[in-house]
Amino acid sequence: xxxxxxxxxxxxALKIGTVNxxxxxxxxxxxxxxxxxxxxxxxGKNLFPSNIQGLPTWYEIRVNKHGHLARTPDFDxxxxxxxxxxxxxxxxxxxxxxxxxxxxxPLDEELMRDDVTFFxxxxxKMCLERFKGARVRILMKNIAYVGTLAALLDxxxxxxxxxxxxxxxxxxxxxxxxxxxxxxxxxxxxxxxxCPLPVRMEPMDATSxxxxxxxxxxxxxxxxxxGATVGAWYPITPATSIMDAFKEFCGRFxxxxxxxxxxxxxxxxEDELAAxxxxxxxxxxxxxxxxxxxxxxxxxxxxxxGLAYYAEVPAVVFDVQRAGPSTGMPTRTQQGDLFTVVYAxxxxxxxxxxxxxxxxECFYFAVSAFDIAERFQTPVFVVSDLDIGMNDWMVPxxxxxxxxxxxxxxxxxxxxxxxxxxxxxxxxxxxxxxPYRTLPGVHAxxxxxxxxxxHDRYGRYTEDTEAYKDVVDRIARKIxxxxxxxxxxxxRMAIDAPFGLVTIGACRGAVLEALEQLExxxxxISYMRVRGFPFHPSVGxxxxxxxxxxxxxxxxxxxxxKLLTVETGASKDKMTSVKYYGGFSLSAHHVVQGVTEAxxxxxxxxxxxx
Amino acid sequence: MTYITKxxxxxxxxxxxxxxxxxxxxxxxxxxxxxxxxxxxxxASIIQAFFxxxxxxxxxxxxxxxxxxxxxxxxxxxxxxxxxxxxxxxxAIATGANAANRDLVYxxxxxxxxxxxxxxxxxxxxxxxxxxxxYVLENNGVYGLTKGQFSASADxxxxxxxGEVNRHxxxxxxxxxxxxxxxFVARSFSGDRKQLVPILKAGLTHRGFAIVDVISPCVTFNDxxxxxxSYAHTRTHSYEVVQTDFVPLMTxxxxxxxxxxxxxxxxxxxxxxxxxxxxEDYDPTDRDAAxxxxxxxxxxxxxxxxxxxxxxxxxxxxxxxxxxxxxLVDVPFGDLCPGSATLEELQKEWR
Ligand SMILES: Cc1ncc(C[n+]2csc(CCOP(=O)(O)OP(=O)(O)O)c2C)c(N)n1
Ligand code: SF4
Ligand SMILES: [Mg+2]
Numbered sequence: 001x002x003x004x005x006x007x008x009x010x011x012x013a014l015k016i017g018t019v020n021x022x023x024x025x026x027x028x029x030x031x032x033x034x035x036x037x038x039x040x041x042x043x044g045k046n047l048f049p050s051n052i053q054g055l056p057t058w059y060e061i062r063v064n065k066h067g068h069l070a071r072t073p074d075f076d077x078x079x080x081x082x083x084x085x086x087x088x089x090x091x092x093x094x095x096x097x098x099x100x101x102x103x104x105x106p107l108d109e110e111l112m113r114d115d116v117t118f119f120x121x122x123x124x125k126m127c128l129e130r131f132k133g134a135r136v137r138i139l140m141k142n143i144a145y146v147g148t149l150a151a152l153l154d155x156x157x158x159x160x161x162x163x164x165x166x167x168x169x170x171x172x173x174x175x176x177x178x179x180x181x182x183x184x185x186x187x188x189x190x191x192x193x194x195c196p197l198p199v200r201m202e203p204m205d206a207t208s209x210x211x212x213x214x215x216x217x218x219x220x221x222x223x224x225x226x227g228a229t230v231g232a233w234y235p236i237t238p239a240t241s242i243m244d245a246f247k248e249f250c251g252r253f254x255x256x257x258x259x260x261x262x263x264x265x266x267x268x269x270e271d272e273l274a275a276x277x278x279x280x281x282x283x284x285x286x287x288x289x290x291x292x293x294x295x296x297x298x299x300x301x302x303x304x305x306g307l308a309y310y311a312e313v314p315a316v317v318f319d320v321q322r323a324g325p326s327t328g329m330p331t332r333t334q335q336g337d338l339f340t341v342v343y344a345x346x347x348x349x350x351x352x353x354x355x356x357x358x359x360x361e362c363f364y365f366a367v368s369a370f371d372i373a374e375r376f377q378t379p380v381f382v383v384s385d386l387d388i389g390m391n392d393w394m395v396p397x398x399x400x401x402x403x404x405x406x407x408x409x410x411x412x413x414x415x416x417x418x419x420x421x422x423x424x425x426x427x428x429x430x431x432x433x434x435p436y437r438t439l440p441g442v443h444a445x446x447x448x449x450x451x452x453x454x455h456d457r458y459g460r461y462t463e464d465t466e467a468y469k470d471v472v473d474r475i476a477r478k479i480x481x482x483x484x485x486x487x488x489x490x491x492r493m494a495i496d497a498p499f500g501l502v503t504i505g506a507c508r509g510a511v512l513e514a515l516e517q518l519e520x521x522x523x524x525i526s527y528m529r530v531r532g533f534p535f536h537p538s539v540g541x542x543x544x545x546x547x548x549x550x551x552x553x554x555x556x557x558x559x560x561x562k563l564l565t566v567e568t569g570a571s572k573d574k575m576t577s578v579k580y581y582g583g584f585s586l587s588a589h590h591v592v593q594g595v596t597e598a599x600x601x602x603x604x605x606x607x608x609x610x
Numbered sequence: 611m612t613y614i615t616k617x618x619x620x621x622x623x624x625x626x627x628x629x630x631x632x633x634x635x636x637x638x639x640x641x642x643x644x645x646x647x648x649x650x651x652x653x654a655s656i657i658q659a660f661f662x663x664x665x666x667x668x669x670x671x672x673x674x675x676x677x678x679x680x681x682x683x684x685x686x687x688x689x690x691x692x693x694x695x696x697x698x699x700x701x702a703i704a705t706g707a708n709a710a711n712r713d714l715v716y717x718x719x720x721x722x723x724x725x726x727x728x729x730x731x732x733x734x735x736x737x738x739x740x741x742x743x744x745y746v747l748e749n750n751g752v753y754g755l756t757k758g759q760f761s762a763s764a765d766x767x768x769x770x771x772x773g774e775v776n777r778h779x780x781x782x783x784x785x786x787x788x789x790x791x792x793x794f795v796a797r798s799f800s801g802d803r804k805q806l807v808p809i810l811k812a813g814l815t816h817r818g819f820a821i822v823d824v825i826s827p828c829v830t831f832n833d834x835x836x837x838x839x840s841y842a843h844t845r846t847h848s849y850e851v852v853q854t855d856f857v858p859l860m861t862x863x864x865x866x867x868x869x870x871x872x873x874x875x876x877x878x879x880x881x882x883x884x885x886x887x888x889x890e891d892y893d894p895t896d897r898d899a900a901x902x903x904x905x906x907x908x909x910x911x912x913x914x915x916x917x918x919x920x921x922x923x924x925x926x927x928x929x930x931x932x933x934x935x936x937x938l939v940d941v942p943f944g945d946l947c948p949g950s951a952t953l954e955e956l957q958k959e960w961r
Contacts, residue, residue, distance in 0.1 A: 275702075277695070277696075283706075
């Protein structure tokens with residue numbers, strides 16, 4: 001809450017309500033950048049409708065000197081630029097907070113609140129007088145609120161000027177017009193309001209080793225660095241921007257120096273069935289190939305995923321989850337695809353999955369996904385979500401190890417084959433469950449028949465019980481052994497804590513913040529975040545080692561908890577579900593509330609607490 | 611398909627091809643299809659075509675969906691990698707494989723169920739992308755493997771073995787392919803090897819998507835009276851519109867080319883396809899004319915066969931995508947990974 005008594009510098013949240021398609025994106029990006037360049041930890045979340053133009057859209061910015069950057073629903077400052085949503089936006093501001101609105105038209109008295117300060121700025125009127133053309137005026141109105149916020153929150157205006165100069169280096173006229181808009185908002189605020197507010201910026205030095213990026217951009221970059229050459233996809237929110245970014249990066253870094261031709265091939269398929277089929281075909285031929293999708297596309301891919309599992313063809317699939325079931329809420333986040341991912345396709349299947357928590361992990365896990373897929377000759381999923389994929393995260397600067405060499409797995413060369421008497425595709429030569437594979441066109445001795453129908457260890461068609469079981473049992477062993485190859489869980493043990501908490505993916509930030517709050521209330525909880533499937537053996541151990549383990553996840557049915565029960569052998573009775581699945585990013589208060597309620601139910605709340 | 615055959619000493623008596631391989635070197639596993647199945651005859655023609663073109667078997671890749679027809683990939687060229695995918699989705703696998711390694715010779719085998727029902731979309735889109743491959747549609751008007759249900763290519767009025775009458779209009783793969791822009795469209799009959807082999811060879815040489823619709827009677831479920839895809843019906847109703855001969859690059863071109871009624875088209879690798887129109891005014895390089903001719907012959911109950919359309923200057927998927935000439939699988943990792951300095955530089959944009 002905004003309160004004059006407490007120092008609120010570098011610790012507040014603001015929200016901007018605008019209309020889809022009015023160009024507020026660049027204004028919001030500017031806000032993010034100036035905060036970041038002032039050295040203060042910041043995150044930005046884009047709440048947008050499944051629509052192209054005309055519907056309400058919001059951008060939420062959290063500034064936090066401690067680095068707590070999960071979503072918070074407590075907004076200290078609201079920039080209400082969309083009259084249609086005034087009522088709701090004004091309601092969302094915390095008591096003691098501030099509302100900035102366009103006073104070109106008077107605000108309905110009924111919307112006013114006594115516990116909130118209103119700053120009316122005639123944005124539309126000022127822009128009408130200063131700028132020409134309807135489109136420019138709308139855009140500049142958005143830039144002007146950046147100016148107002150700069151004054152009220154004490155942002156560095158010189159920095160803003162610098163940023164504009166960088167951004168529009170080739171279009172100096174735009175620097176001027178944008179700066180004029182900034183000044184309109186800035187000057188008006190300085191002249192009419194007491195600036196700065198108690199919630200305000202102060203320069204810090206906590207961002208110099210960081211960057212701001214989205215998970216989808218990071219994942220795409222990981223694909224480029226991993227050496228992926230074939231990408232196949234069918235557009236779907238929130239996965240689309242992975243291929244968009246891959247294309248952009250390839251355009252910059254993947255041109256043949258001599259011919260200018262592409263060292264990659266992106267196929268926009270007719271649907272997700274084709275997209276995964278293309279990936280399988282390309283991987284079968286020896287390329288690193290991937291597809292990016294979300295729930296509905298994943299459902300369509302099921303038959304092919306079973307083929308890749310059983311015929312042992314590598315494939316990398318990015319599943320950027322959104323709220324389901326069915327079309328669900330395409331622009332809202334969720335973690336509802338866990339079952340679909342790990343057991344995709346009919347029959348006995350089980351798939352390797354990696355669960356990044358943020359864009360940094362999206363980058364590194366993308367690279368690992370290709371290594372693991374090729375090493376284990378099977379589909380590997382990188383399971384992120386809309387929150388990670390499309391929102392703006394501050395993460396440590398990415399690094400690249402120059403010594404990295406791709407793990408292409410057991411692929412026989414022409415020379416290997418030449419020296420061999422016979423090659424059998426599905427034979428467990430090394431006893432590790434992973435057979436050798438050959439690529440088409442390399443050597444006549446390497447030829448074999450890839451099929452999703454019953455086959456024996458020699459790759460021959462079979463309907464024989466033993467020969468069939470021989471192969472499927474080996475595949476089961478192979479996949480189990482991948483538990484040691486996927487990223488280990490992230491663990492923070494609280495000393496002698498009776499309680500544990502297991503979580504996954506984007507829940508991380510909110511959970512760690514919640515644990516700090518709970519600890520302040522003397523509730524000590526050990527933390528584990530699973531980062532891969534099959535689960536590492538330490539996961540079951542962690543649950544068994546604690547009296548109660550809270551399982552925090554973002555879906556209705558407690559899919560992670562159920563998976564932990566089935567796949568680790570840990571007792572279901574030891575786990576308590578803490579779920580949030582409303583479609584927004586998880587907040588610390590969801591976790592604190594869920595955990596304390598569960599403790600109350602169990603009669604375990606320390607006296608005098610809660 | 612583009613592949614330059616290597617010149618080699620030939621021993622015609624031993625029936626060796628330019629690589630010194632015999633027909634046996636192009637054979638596959640024993641067929642498990644019904645005796646007399648049209649699909650097996652097509653397999654024999656495929657073996658002949660690859661043999662005559664002297665394509666090294668291990669430089670070919672055979673792909674298929676699911677169905678009796680799709681099983682045929684196992685019955686030729688043991689030394690080529692094969693891929694029996696899922697029902698109706700072979701075009702996607704072929705697209706991906708070709709994207710990764712453009713230097714292999716791709717042959718896809720499919721059925722009328724595989725291609726015209728469950729896989730109709732994939733077929734159309736592979737055509738649109740002009741994936742460089744030969745696509746053989748083994749067309750029997752029924753789902754053989756699931757025991758004789760009508761397929762989407764069954765003609766109206768066709769009577770099934772169980773006595774049911776098909777009321778739905780057929781999808782003609784040839785008209786469809788012409789409509790969605792196929793650059794090589796042919797039709798033949800499994801029982802007419804003389805016609806089929808040159809067409810297959812031309813299709814393998816074509817740069818782009820070559821579709822050959824081969825009427826292939828199912829002796830078990832669709833070879834009775836009342837079927838329009840039976841041996842008897844096809845023999846009496848098929849009508850060769852264009853006679854096609856294929857002259858590979860390495861073969862001396864004979865005098866036939868000089869005949870007035872013969873049109874020669876040079877393929878990308880320098881081979882020649884020679885057409886002789888049997889139907890008056892048929893021009894196999896005119897898409898619109900081909901379509902209207904097809905409609906007219908359909909109305910007369912005739913099945914037009916031959917290489918019905920060819921666009922020799924077509925651009926394939928790689929041309930559209932501007933990919934490098936060498937296969938992507940041959941590009942070394944060092945050329946694909948931008949490295950740490952670039953990463954550092956790039957991240958300045960995200961500050
Ligand atoms: C997804 C899916 N649905 C149904 C089937 C069952 N099925 C196998 S083959 C086939 C039809 C094959 O017909 P066609 O392609 O004409 O091949 P033919 O056997 O006639 O040569 C069907 C429906 C399947 N394999 N997969
Ligand atoms: S059922 Fe028909 S299509 Fe299948 S193998 Fe027998 S004859 Fe051929
Ligand atoms: Mg059929």
